[in-house]
Amino acid sequence: MPPHTDRIDLGDGHTAEWEGWYPDRELNPQLAGIPDVDRWGLVIFHKNPAGQDCAGFVTLDGEVQRRVEPNRANRWTVESWDPLTLSPSVLCSCGDHGFIREGRWVRA
Numbered sequence: 306m307p308p309h310t311d312r313i314d315l316g317d318g319h320t321a322e323w324e325g326w327y328p329d330r331e332l333n334p335q336l337a338g339i340p341d342v343d344r345w346g347l348v349i350f351h352k353n354p355a356g357q358d359c360a361g362f363v364t365l366d367g368e369v370q371r372r373v374e375p376n377r378a379n380r381w382t383v384e385s386w387d388p389l390t391l392s393p394s395v396l397c398s399c400g401d402h403g404f405i406r407e408g409r410w411v412r413a
């Protein structure tokens with residue numbers, strides 16, 4: 306079972322939640338031997354420029370992620386887990402653009 310994850314307040318109208326990866330290995334036997342990942346990626350909740358709720362997702366650059374999705378173009382490196390710092394910046398399809406640095410949202 307995935308652990309409960311709390312909403313992280315990044316400030317500046319941005320919050321986030323960790324998303325884990327827990328595949329059903331009976332349905333996906335090719336994944337046998339590949340471990341679960343509690344922090345596969347981060348969902349970032351914010352408002353789009355029109356003021357409506359929006360959410361983006363970043364996949365972290367981890368060993369399992371590289372193995373399962375070798376062709377993924379975009380990955381984010383964790384510079385620090387606590388407080389959280391990711392690189393590079395995060396650009397949502399809605400145009401919202403910023404950095405997560407030391408646990409805070411910093412507009413680009």
Ligand SMILES: [Zn+2]
Nearest residue numbers: 359397399401
């Ligand atoms: Zn957005």
